[in-house]
Structures are given as structure tokens and as C-alpha cells.
Amino acid sequence: xxxxxxxxxxxxxxxxxxxxxxxxxxxxxxxxxxxxxxxxxxxxxxxxxxxxxxxxxxxxxxxxxxxxxxxxxxxxxxxxxxxxxxxxxxxxxxxxxxxxxxxxxxxxxxxxxxxxxxxxxxxxxxxxxxxxxxxxxxxxxxxxxxxxxxxxxxxxxxxxxxxxxxxxxxxxxxxxxxxxxxxxxxxxxxxxxxxxxxxxxxxxxxxxxxxxxxxxxxxxxxxxxxxxxxxxxxxxxxxxxxxxxxxxxxxxxxxxxxxxxxxxxxxxxxxxx
Amino acid sequence: xxxxxxxxxxxxxxxxxxxxxxxxxxxxxxxxxxxxxxxxxxxxxxxxxxxxxxxxxxxxxxxxxxxxxxxxxxxxxxxxxxxxxxxxxxxxxxxxxxxxxxxxxxxxxxxxxxxxxxxxxxxxxxxxxxxxxxxxxxxxxxxxxxxxxxxxxxxxxxxxxxxxxxxxxxxxxxxxxxxxxxxxxxxxxxxxxxxxxxxxxxxxxxxxxxxxxxxxxxxxxxxxxxxxxxxxxxxxxxxxxxxxxxxxxxxxxxxxxxxxxxxxxxxxxxx
Numbered sequence: 219x220x221x222x223x224x225x226x227x228x229x230x231x232x233x234x235x236x237x238x239x240x241x242x243x244x245x246x247x248x249x250x251x252x253x254x255x256x257x258x259x260x261x262x263x264x265x266x267x268x269x270x271x272x273x274x275x276x277x278x279x280x281x282x283x284x285x286x287x288x289x290x291x292x293x294x295x296x297x298x299x300x301x302x303x304x305x306x307x308x309x310x311x312x313x314x315x316x317x318x319x320x321x322x323x324x325x326x327x328x329x330x331x332x333x334x335x336x337x338x339x340x341x342x343x344x345x346x347x348x349x350x351x352x353x354x355x356x357x358x359x360x361x362x363x364x365x366x367x368x369x370x371x372x373x374x375x376x377x378x379x380x381x382x383x384x385x386x387x388x389x390x391x392x393x394x395x396x397x398x399x400x401x402x403x404x405x406x407x408x409x410x411x412x413x414x415x416x417x418x419x420x421x422x423x424x425x426x427x428x429x430x431x432x433x434x435x436x437x438x439x440x441x442x443x444x445x446x447x448x449x450x451x452x453x454x455x456x457x458x459x460x461x462x463x464x465x466x467x468x469x470x471x472x473x474x475x476x477x478x479x480x481x482x483x484x485x486x487x488x489x490x491x
Numbered sequence: 492x493x494x495x496x497x498x499x500x501x502x503x504x505x506x507x508x509x510x511x512x513x514x515x516x517x518x519x520x521x522x523x524x525x526x527x528x529x530x531x532x533x534x535x536x537x538x539x540x541x542x543x544x545x546x547x548x549x550x551x552x553x554x555x556x557x558x559x560x561x562x563x564x565x566x567x568x569x570x571x572x573x574x575x576x577x578x579x580x581x582x583x584x585x586x587x588x589x590x591x592x593x594x595x596x597x598x599x600x601x602x603x604x605x606x607x608x609x610x611x612x613x614x615x616x617x618x619x620x621x622x623x624x625x626x627x628x629x630x631x632x633x634x635x636x637x638x639x640x641x642x643x644x645x646x647x648x649x650x651x652x653x654x655x656x657x658x659x660x661x662x663x664x665x666x667x668x669x670x671x672x673x674x675x676x677x678x679x680x681x682x683x684x685x686x687x688x689x690x691x692x693x694x695x696x697x698x699x700x701x702x703x704x705x706x707x708x709x710x711x712x713x714x715x716x717x718x719x720x721x722x723x724x725x726x727x728x729x730x731x732x733x734x735x736x737x738x739x740x741x742x743x744x745x746x747x748x749x750x751x752x753x754x755x756x757x758x759x760x761x762x
Contacts, residue, residue: 384581389571389579390579390585390644392571393551393552393571393572393573393576393577394600394644394645395573395600395601397600404585404596404599405585408585408587486587486628486629486630487586
């Protein structure tokens with residue numbers, strides 16, 4: 219137990235150093251580029267004046283200040299995070315249920331495997347027009363698009379996790395008189411949990427990847443996806459950098475929360491990751 | 492539930508054969524007939540790959556014999572059941588449960604309430620000397636302690652038969668000896684019919700009433716020994732003349748000592 223905490227802080231320290239180095243390099247590049255990069259950019263039908271290709275820290279600070287003060291950023295984060303969470307929760311529930319079923323019943327796996335393989339790598343953008351037609355322009359389409367992308371990942375993770383449950387546990391449970399239901403609840407679920415959870419973590423990241431695409435549907439403020447789309451249309455690079463940085467920070471935060479939860483729930487394991 | 496040790500259930504194998512399918516099909520057991528009951532402690536002894544585990548898994552209900560029949564108290568065995576407590580060779584303690592939850596698992600499967608489960612687990616943990624660890628997770632236990640928890644877990648539902656598959660096989664010599672003592676004491680307090688599989692002759696002698704030696708692939712009964720050493724058996728038993736005499740006879744059957752060694756020595760000396 220005691221050995222985990224220092225290890226975690228070492229990792230945090232390394233992450234801070236790595237991100238600090240990135241920030242420093244960017245600062246140097248922006249400072250050098252400020253006077254040298256072109257400010258007049260050809261955007262297909264016309265020229266756009268006064269574009270800052272590598273915004274300096276002062277202009278980033280100004281932009282961040284504006285987005286925070288106006289409440290745009292907070293609103294966008296809240297709305298987008300809500301959609302990601304809803305999509306990930308829905309997709310994970312469906313993925314876990316299907317994964318448990320296919321992991322336990324080989325015959326069902328034969329049936330679903332071709333479907334999963336077929337849709338595994340279908341990009342969200344390809345599904346977008348279809349989802350808009352089927353589910354409309356509102357929240358439903360956005361959440362379902364994330365759920366569809368995320369669900370496949372969790373399904374595969376859960377399926378594999380269930381298959382990896384050591385047979386000795388199932389045999390021991392069966393010879394102790396456990397019914398299939400009890401074995402599922404008390405043996406399969408806890409034994410598979412760490413791997414299922416790992417797939418949900420991946421799904422959470424994928425949810426944030428999908429949200430930017432999902433928010434192209436009926437684009438409206440506040441949302442991080444539309445903020446980025448809008449920034450691209452102007453174009454305003456400082457807004458893009460702040461938006462991308464915000465998404466990165468929120469993903470990091472979500473992942474850290476997930477890891478804390480993971481450590482808490484899997485205290486029984488020999489060594490926490 | 493039957494009160495501990497009132498009756499000994501009977502296990503029978505009649506002319507049992509088992510073949511592991513595959514590109515090179517392996518005849519693991521062939522024409523094996525065995526009978527154990529009346530709270531007898533029977534040890535099945537044999538080299539690695541002689542089909543001991545196969546036999547036990549057939550009795551446990553996880554394998555169906557290719558030929559012959561297996562019965563438990565006269566009824567054909569057609570699957571696992573908690574009247575035959577089975578301790579696997581591998582570590583099968585549930586690592587996500589506490590020691591107490593492990594011991595209570597079989598009782599939970601029977602739908603016994605928390606208070607009832609608690610009473611049984613407290614008694615068993617006391618019996619194996621692990622009361623202090625009831626809320627610990629298995630990662631905090633030594634390998635020997637884990638194995639005893641597995642034995643206690645099986646005993647919790649008070650099965651009429653115990654099937655033990657080299658439970659102490661992966662442990663160091665001292666821990667083995669200690670757990671053998673513990674198991675011996677446990678069995679003397681709660682008599683049951685036991686089928687104990689091992690490759691260790693000393694372990695078999697120390698614990699069993701009767702020892703069956705299997706031949707290597709296909710497993711057939713090669714010899715049978717009665718162990719008439721007095722109980723309770725202790726450390727002293729291990730160093731008694733009767734003990735080492737029996738061990739020598741078993742080793743001869745296993746082809747490890749005696750005759751073949753004596754044959755070889757003069758030949759080398761004479762050449």
C-alpha cells in the first residue's frame with residue numbers, strides 16, 4: 219500500500235516536467251515566429267488579414283481571459299462533458315451487457331462477431347449523416363453517436379475480460395454449488411472488472427475524440443466542438459489552442475478521476491497500476 | 492446439512508477409462524476400479540502424468556469418463572456438486588474477496604443468511620488459526636495460509652466427501668509438513684471420506700488410511716497399501732520404523748529405490 223503513493227507522485231512530477239517542456243518549446247517557437255510568420259492567409263475564396271499562426275503567450279492569455287470571463291469556456295466544458303458522459307455511460311452499459319453475453323455464450327459470439335468486426339472501425343464522421351436522419355438534430359444524435367463509437371470498444375474489452383477469467387475460479391465456484399447467476403455476480407464480474415475498467419478508460423478518451431464531430435450536428439454554443447469549428451472558420455488560432463488545451467486538460471482530469479476510482483475498487487489486487 | 496462426521500459417503504469408480512482427445516490422443520486412465528467410503532482417508536499416489544488429477548476431476552464432476560461408471564452414494568455423478576468438496580491443485584482462492592467471504596461463499600450459494608454464514612466461518616477460521624485474518628484479502632496471506640483457506644471454504648458447506656488435488660504441491664517442505672499436520676488434525680475432528688491425490692509418498696503415509704499407487708500412463712492401480720499407523724499422527728510418526736518401512740515399500744513400487752538400485756551397484760562394481 220505504502221509503495222503506491224510515492225510512485226504516483228513520481229509520475230505526476232514527470233508529467234509536469236514533460237508538459238512544462240512542451241509549454242516552454244511552444245513559447246520559444248511563438249516568440250521567434252511572432253514577427254516572421256505571415257499574417258495574411260489565403261482561405262480558399264479570399265484573403266484573411268491579421269492571422270496569428272502561432273499565438274504568443276500574451277495573446278493566448280488574453281483569449282483565455284476572454285473565454286473564461288464571458289463564461290463561454292465554462293459553459294462549453296459543462297455541455298460537452300455532459301454529452302461525453304451520457305454517451306460513455308450509455309455505450310458502456312450496452313457494451314458491458316453484450317460483452318458479458320458474448321463472453322459467456324460462445325454461440326452468441328459466433329452470431330455477433332461478424333457485426334462487431336464490421337462496425338469496429340467505422341469512423342464517427344461516416345455515421346454522422348445517418349444518425350442525423352434517423353435520430354434528428356438534437357441531443358439524442360450526439361449522445362448516440364458517442365455511445366455507438368464507445369460501445370464497440372467496451373464490448374470488445376468486456377468480452378476479452380470475461381474470456382480471461384481463470385477457469386479455476388469458475389470450477390471452484392461451481393463445485394461450491396454456485397448457480398450461474400451467482401457465479402456471474404460474484405466471480406465473473408469482479409474478476410473481469412479491471413480489464414473492463416481499462417476499456418472504459420479508453421472509451422472515455424474516445425468519447426472526447428467523438429464529441430468534436432458529434433457537435434457538428436446542429437452546431438450551437440455553448441459546446442467545445444462548435445467553439446473549435448467556429449475558431450476554424452474565422453480563423454482564430456488562439457481560440458483553437460485554448461479549446462484544444464481545454465479538451466486535453468478535461469480528458470486528463472477525467473482519466474485521473476477514473477484511476478483514483480480504479481485504485482479504490484481494486485484494492486484486492488496485488489499491485490495497483 | 493448432515494452433522495459433521497456422522498456418516499461417510501461412498502465414492503465408486505468401476506472400470507473407468509479416460510482419453511484426452513487431440514492429435515495424439517492420450518489414454519489417461521484405463522480400467523480403473525476404486526471404492527472409498529466410511530470416512531476413510533484414501534491417498535492416490537503416482538508420478539506426474541499418471542492420471543491422478545483426471546480421476547479426481549471425474550469424481551468432482553468436471554470430466555465424464557470415456558468408459559465405466561462413477562457413483563457417489565450410489566447415484567451416478569453428472570456434474571459438480573457441493574456434497575463433494577473439491578480443492579483444486581491451482582490457487583483458486585478468490586482474490587477479490589476477503590478471507591471470510593471466501594470461506595462463506597459456498598454457504599452464500601446455499602442461501603444461508605449472513606449470521607448463519609458468520610457463525611460457520613468464525614468456527615472454521617478459528618480451527619485453521621486464521622481468525623486474525625478474516626478481513627484480509629488473499630494477497631496478504633502466504634501461499635500456505637491461502638491453501639488452508641481453500642480447504643476451509645470447502646469444509647464450510649460440510650460436504651460428505653473431500654476431493655483434494657495435491658493441495659500442498661506448490662509449497663516448500665516445512666510449510667507442507669505444517670499443513671499436513673493441520674489437515675490431519677482437521678480430519679480427525681471432522682471425519683469425512685477423503686480422496687487425496689499426491690505424488691509425495693511421505694505425505695500420503697502421514698495422512699491416509701489406505702494408499703493406492705497408480706501406474707504411469709495409462710493410469711491403472713499398481714499396488715495398494717494399508718496404513719496402520721496410530722492416530723493422531725505426529726512428528727514422531729514420521730520418524731517411526733513402521734513409517735519408513737512403508738515408505739521404502741512404496742518407493743519400490745514407484746520404481747525409485749530398493750531393487751533396481753541394488754541391481755545396479757554390483758554391476759558397476761564388477762565391471
